[in-house]
Amino acid sequence: MTDLQTFLDFALDCAWQAGRISLGHYQNGVQVERKADNSPVTVADRAIEQMLREKIAARWPTHGLIGEEYGTVSGSSELTWVVDPIDGTKSFMCGVPFYANLIALVDDEGPLLGVMHYPALNEMIYAARGQGCYWNGRRCQVSDVADLADAALMTTDLDILYKPPFADRCQQLVQQTYFRRTWGDSYGYALVATGRADIMLEPTLAIWDAAPLAVIMQEAGGVYTDWQGKVDIRSGSALAANSTLHQQVMQIIGG
Numbered sequence: 001m002t003d004l005q006t007f008l009d010f011a012l013d014c015a016w017q018a019g020r021i022s023l024g025h026y027q028n029g030v031q032v033e034r035k036a037d038n039s040p041v042t043v044a045d046r047a048i049e050q051m052l053r054e055k056i057a058a059r060w061p062t063h064g065l066i067g068e069e070y071g072t073v074s075g076s077s078e079l080t081w082v083v084d085p086i087d088g089t090k091s092f093m094c095g096v097p098f099y100a101n102l103i104a105l106v107d108d109e110g111p112l113l114g115v116m117h118y119p120a121l122n123e124m125i126y127a128a129r130g131q132g133c134y135w136n137g138r139r140c141q142v143s144d145v146a147d148l149a150d151a152a153l154m155t156t157d158l159d160i161l162y163k164p165p166f167a168d169r170c171q172q173l174v175q176q177t178y179f180r181r182t183w184g185d186s187y188g189y190a191l192v193a194t195g196r197a198d199i200m201l202e203p204t205l206a207i208w209d210a211a212p213l214a215v216i217m218q219e220a221g222g223v224y225t226d227w228q229g230k231v232d233i234r235s236g237s238a239l240a241a242n243s244t245l246h247q248q249v250m251q252i253i254g255g
Helices: 006-027 042-058 088-091 165-178 186-193 215-217 243-253
Strands: 032-034 039-042 066-067 071-073 080-087 101-108 110-118 123-128 134-135 152-154 180-181 199-202 224-225 238-241
Touching: 006 042, 006 080, 006 101, 006 110, 006 123, 006 215, 039 042, 042 066, 042 080, 042 088, 080 088, 080 215, 101 186, 110 186, 110 215, 123 186, 123 215, 152 186, 165 243, 186 199, 186 215, 199 243, 215 224, 215 238, 224 243, 238 243
Parallel strands: 066 080, 152 180, 152 199
Antiparallel strands: 032 039, 066 071, 080 101, 101 110, 110 123, 123 134, 199 238, 224 238
Protein backbone atom coordinates (compact mmCIF):
# COMPACT_ATOMS: atom_id res chain seq x y z
CA MET A 1 0.00 0.00 0.00
CA THR A 2 1.15 3.53 -0.75
CA ASP A 3 2.71 5.36 2.17
CA LEU A 4 0.14 7.37 4.13
CA GLN A 5 2.25 10.53 3.85
CA THR A 6 2.06 10.28 0.07
CA PHE A 7 -1.73 10.24 0.24
CA LEU A 8 -1.71 13.16 2.67
CA ASP A 9 0.62 15.24 0.49
CA PHE A 10 -1.66 14.58 -2.47
CA ALA A 11 -4.75 15.61 -0.47
CA LEU A 12 -3.08 18.80 0.75
CA ASP A 13 -2.14 19.76 -2.80
CA CYS A 14 -5.69 19.07 -3.97
CA ALA A 15 -7.11 21.19 -1.16
CA TRP A 16 -4.77 24.06 -1.98
CA GLN A 17 -5.78 23.96 -5.65
CA ALA A 18 -9.46 23.82 -4.65
CA GLY A 19 -8.89 26.93 -2.58
CA ARG A 20 -7.39 28.78 -5.55
CA ILE A 21 -10.48 28.01 -7.62
CA SER A 22 -12.86 29.11 -4.86
CA LEU A 23 -11.03 32.38 -4.26
CA GLY A 24 -11.45 33.24 -7.94
CA HIS A 25 -15.22 33.37 -7.32
CA TYR A 26 -15.26 34.53 -3.68
CA GLN A 27 -16.79 37.99 -3.10
CA ASN A 28 -17.09 38.24 -6.87
CA GLY A 29 -20.84 38.10 -7.49
CA VAL A 30 -20.97 34.35 -7.97
CA GLN A 31 -24.31 33.09 -9.28
CA VAL A 32 -26.20 30.74 -6.99
CA GLU A 33 -28.60 27.95 -7.99
CA ARG A 34 -30.90 25.89 -5.76
CA LYS A 35 -30.68 22.12 -5.85
CA ALA A 36 -33.66 19.81 -5.43
CA ASP A 37 -33.25 19.88 -1.63
CA ASN A 38 -33.18 23.71 -1.73
CA SER A 39 -29.50 23.85 -0.79
CA PRO A 40 -27.34 26.28 -2.79
CA VAL A 41 -24.72 25.37 -5.37
CA THR A 42 -22.40 27.58 -7.41
CA VAL A 43 -20.15 27.23 -10.42
CA ALA A 44 -17.24 27.11 -7.96
CA ASP A 45 -18.65 24.01 -6.20
CA ARG A 46 -18.93 22.21 -9.52
CA ALA A 47 -15.57 23.34 -10.91
CA ILE A 48 -13.74 22.28 -7.76
CA GLU A 49 -15.33 18.85 -7.60
CA GLN A 50 -14.64 18.26 -11.29
CA MET A 51 -10.98 19.18 -10.74
CA LEU A 52 -10.73 16.86 -7.74
CA ARG A 53 -12.33 13.98 -9.61
CA GLU A 54 -9.94 14.39 -12.53
CA LYS A 55 -6.88 14.52 -10.26
CA ILE A 56 -7.94 11.51 -8.20
CA ALA A 57 -8.85 9.43 -11.26
CA ALA A 58 -5.52 10.22 -12.89
CA ARG A 59 -3.39 9.48 -9.82
CA TRP A 60 -5.41 6.72 -8.14
CA PRO A 61 -7.59 5.10 -10.85
CA THR A 62 -8.59 2.10 -8.69
CA HIS A 63 -9.90 4.21 -5.82
CA GLY A 64 -13.56 4.97 -5.21
CA LEU A 65 -14.87 8.52 -4.87
CA ILE A 66 -17.86 10.13 -3.18
CA GLY A 67 -18.63 13.80 -3.83
CA GLU A 68 -21.48 16.11 -2.95
CA GLU A 69 -22.17 17.39 -6.45
CA TYR A 70 -21.55 14.40 -8.75
CA GLY A 71 -22.24 11.34 -6.65
CA THR A 72 -20.36 8.07 -6.15
CA VAL A 73 -17.86 6.20 -8.29
CA SER A 74 -17.03 2.68 -7.13
CA GLY A 75 -13.44 1.52 -7.21
CA SER A 76 -11.67 -1.83 -7.14
CA SER A 77 -9.53 -0.69 -4.20
CA GLU A 78 -10.56 -0.70 -0.54
CA LEU A 79 -9.83 3.04 -0.51
CA THR A 80 -12.39 5.76 -1.23
CA TRP A 81 -11.91 9.51 -1.46
CA VAL A 82 -14.71 11.67 -0.06
CA VAL A 83 -14.86 15.33 -1.11
CA ASP A 84 -16.97 18.35 -0.36
CA PRO A 85 -15.82 21.02 -2.84
CA ILE A 86 -17.22 23.89 -0.78
CA ASP A 87 -18.47 23.12 2.69
CA GLY A 88 -20.46 26.14 3.82
CA THR A 89 -21.75 27.29 0.43
CA LYS A 90 -24.12 29.69 2.17
CA SER A 91 -21.17 31.42 3.81
CA PHE A 92 -19.28 31.38 0.50
CA MET A 93 -22.11 32.94 -1.49
CA CYS A 94 -22.51 35.68 1.15
CA GLY A 95 -18.81 36.54 1.04
CA VAL A 96 -18.22 35.20 4.57
CA PRO A 97 -14.84 33.43 4.99
CA PHE A 98 -16.02 30.42 7.06
CA TYR A 99 -16.19 28.02 4.11
CA ALA A 100 -13.90 25.08 3.41
CA ASN A 101 -12.65 22.57 0.89
CA LEU A 102 -12.95 19.14 2.54
CA ILE A 103 -11.07 16.01 1.49
CA ALA A 104 -10.83 12.63 3.19
CA LEU A 105 -9.49 9.18 2.35
CA VAL A 106 -11.44 6.31 3.88
CA ASP A 107 -10.74 2.58 4.22
CA ASP A 108 -12.78 -0.23 5.76
CA GLU A 109 -11.93 0.98 9.28
CA GLY A 110 -12.88 4.62 8.70
CA PRO A 111 -11.04 7.80 7.67
CA LEU A 112 -7.31 7.42 7.05
CA LEU A 113 -6.76 11.14 6.62
CA GLY A 114 -8.73 14.36 6.58
CA VAL A 115 -8.08 17.87 5.31
CA MET A 116 -10.08 21.02 6.04
CA HIS A 117 -8.88 24.03 4.03
CA TYR A 118 -10.22 27.55 4.65
CA PRO A 119 -8.71 29.53 1.78
CA ALA A 120 -10.27 32.88 2.67
CA LEU A 121 -8.81 32.54 6.19
CA ASN A 122 -5.51 30.99 5.08
CA GLU A 123 -6.04 28.03 7.42
CA MET A 124 -5.27 24.39 6.66
CA ILE A 125 -6.10 21.78 9.31
CA TYR A 126 -5.22 18.18 8.57
CA ALA A 127 -4.48 14.82 10.11
CA ALA A 128 -3.57 11.27 9.17
CA ARG A 129 -4.16 8.20 11.28
CA GLY A 130 -1.44 7.93 13.94
CA GLN A 131 0.41 11.02 12.75
CA GLY A 132 -1.15 13.85 14.77
CA CYS A 133 -3.24 16.86 13.79
CA TYR A 134 -1.75 20.03 12.33
CA TRP A 135 -2.91 23.60 11.85
CA ASN A 136 -0.87 25.42 9.19
CA GLY A 137 2.02 23.07 9.90
CA ARG A 138 1.93 23.36 13.69
CA ARG A 139 0.75 20.53 15.92
CA CYS A 140 -2.65 21.34 17.42
CA GLN A 141 -4.94 19.85 20.03
CA VAL A 142 -8.33 20.23 21.67
CA SER A 143 -8.86 22.40 24.75
CA ASP A 144 -8.66 21.12 28.31
CA VAL A 145 -11.92 22.75 29.44
CA ALA A 146 -13.51 20.27 31.84
CA ASP A 147 -16.93 21.73 32.72
CA LEU A 148 -19.90 22.59 30.54
CA ALA A 149 -20.31 25.83 32.46
CA ASP A 150 -16.97 26.99 30.98
CA ALA A 151 -17.44 25.57 27.50
CA ALA A 152 -18.01 27.33 24.18
CA LEU A 153 -20.61 25.44 22.13
CA MET A 154 -20.55 25.67 18.34
CA THR A 155 -23.26 24.60 15.93
CA THR A 156 -24.17 25.46 12.37
CA ASP A 157 -27.63 26.83 13.05
CA LEU A 158 -29.30 27.23 16.44
CA ASP A 159 -32.65 26.79 14.71
CA ILE A 160 -31.78 23.14 14.09
CA LEU A 161 -31.25 22.53 17.80
CA TYR A 162 -34.75 23.73 18.67
CA LYS A 163 -36.60 21.47 16.22
CA PRO A 164 -38.05 18.08 17.17
CA PRO A 165 -36.88 15.53 18.07
CA PHE A 166 -33.81 17.27 19.46
CA ALA A 167 -35.32 20.36 21.05
CA ASP A 168 -35.58 19.38 24.71
CA ARG A 169 -32.13 17.81 24.92
CA CYS A 170 -30.45 20.61 23.01
CA GLN A 171 -32.14 23.34 25.00
CA GLN A 172 -30.80 21.75 28.17
CA LEU A 173 -27.30 21.68 26.71
CA VAL A 174 -27.53 25.29 25.54
CA GLN A 175 -28.53 26.41 29.01
CA GLN A 176 -25.61 24.58 30.64
CA THR A 177 -22.79 25.84 28.41
CA TYR A 178 -20.97 29.14 28.88
CA PHE A 179 -21.79 30.62 25.47
CA ARG A 180 -22.94 29.60 22.01
CA ARG A 181 -21.89 30.67 18.53
CA THR A 182 -22.97 29.58 15.06
CA TRP A 183 -19.47 29.47 13.63
CA GLY A 184 -20.69 26.34 12.02
CA ASP A 185 -20.37 23.97 9.13
CA SER A 186 -16.92 22.43 9.33
CA TYR A 187 -15.39 25.56 10.87
CA GLY A 188 -16.90 24.67 14.23
CA TYR A 189 -14.90 21.43 14.18
CA ALA A 190 -11.79 23.33 13.12
CA LEU A 191 -12.18 25.56 16.16
CA VAL A 192 -12.56 22.56 18.47
CA ALA A 193 -9.60 20.69 16.94
CA THR A 194 -7.35 23.72 17.45
CA GLY A 195 -8.52 24.45 21.00
CA ARG A 196 -10.32 27.69 20.15
CA ALA A 197 -13.76 26.28 21.02
CA ASP A 198 -14.83 23.32 23.09
CA ILE A 199 -17.89 21.54 21.62
CA MET A 200 -19.27 21.22 18.11
CA LEU A 201 -22.69 19.69 17.68
CA GLU A 202 -24.77 18.85 14.61
CA PRO A 203 -27.93 16.73 14.48
CA THR A 204 -27.72 16.28 10.70
CA LEU A 205 -24.83 16.11 8.25
CA ALA A 206 -23.83 14.14 5.15
CA ILE A 207 -20.89 11.80 4.67
CA TRP A 208 -18.95 14.43 2.68
CA ASP A 209 -19.38 16.83 5.62
CA ALA A 210 -18.32 14.24 8.18
CA ALA A 211 -15.55 12.27 6.45
CA PRO A 212 -12.51 14.37 7.52
CA LEU A 213 -13.76 15.06 11.03
CA ALA A 214 -13.21 11.80 12.91
CA VAL A 215 -9.51 11.46 12.16
CA ILE A 216 -8.85 15.17 12.69
CA MET A 217 -10.56 15.15 16.09
CA GLN A 218 -8.94 11.89 17.19
CA GLU A 219 -5.45 13.03 16.19
CA ALA A 220 -6.06 16.36 17.98
CA GLY A 221 -6.70 14.41 21.19
CA GLY A 222 -10.46 14.77 21.07
CA VAL A 223 -13.48 12.56 20.49
CA TYR A 224 -15.76 12.46 17.45
CA THR A 225 -18.93 10.37 17.49
CA ASP A 226 -22.53 10.46 16.39
CA TRP A 227 -25.31 11.16 18.91
CA GLN A 228 -25.40 7.47 19.82
CA GLY A 229 -21.74 7.56 20.82
CA LYS A 230 -20.47 5.65 17.76
CA VAL A 231 -17.62 6.72 15.50
CA ASP A 232 -19.58 6.64 12.25
CA ILE A 233 -19.21 9.14 9.42
CA ARG A 234 -22.36 7.80 7.72
CA SER A 235 -24.83 8.02 10.59
CA GLY A 236 -25.92 11.61 9.98
CA SER A 237 -25.18 13.27 13.35
CA ALA A 238 -21.99 14.50 14.98
CA LEU A 239 -20.51 15.57 18.30
CA ALA A 240 -16.90 16.70 18.74
CA ALA A 241 -15.22 17.70 21.99
CA ASN A 242 -12.46 16.70 24.36
CA SER A 243 -13.13 13.42 26.16
CA THR A 244 -14.33 15.02 29.41
CA LEU A 245 -16.85 17.32 27.75
CA HIS A 246 -17.91 14.62 25.31
CA GLN A 247 -19.06 12.43 28.19
CA GLN A 248 -21.00 15.32 29.74
CA VAL A 249 -22.69 16.21 26.46
CA MET A 250 -23.60 12.59 25.74
CA GLN A 251 -25.37 12.37 29.10
CA ILE A 252 -27.69 15.11 27.86
CA ILE A 253 -28.15 14.36 24.16
CA GLY A 254 -27.35 10.66 23.91
CA GLY A 255 -29.82 8.44 22.15
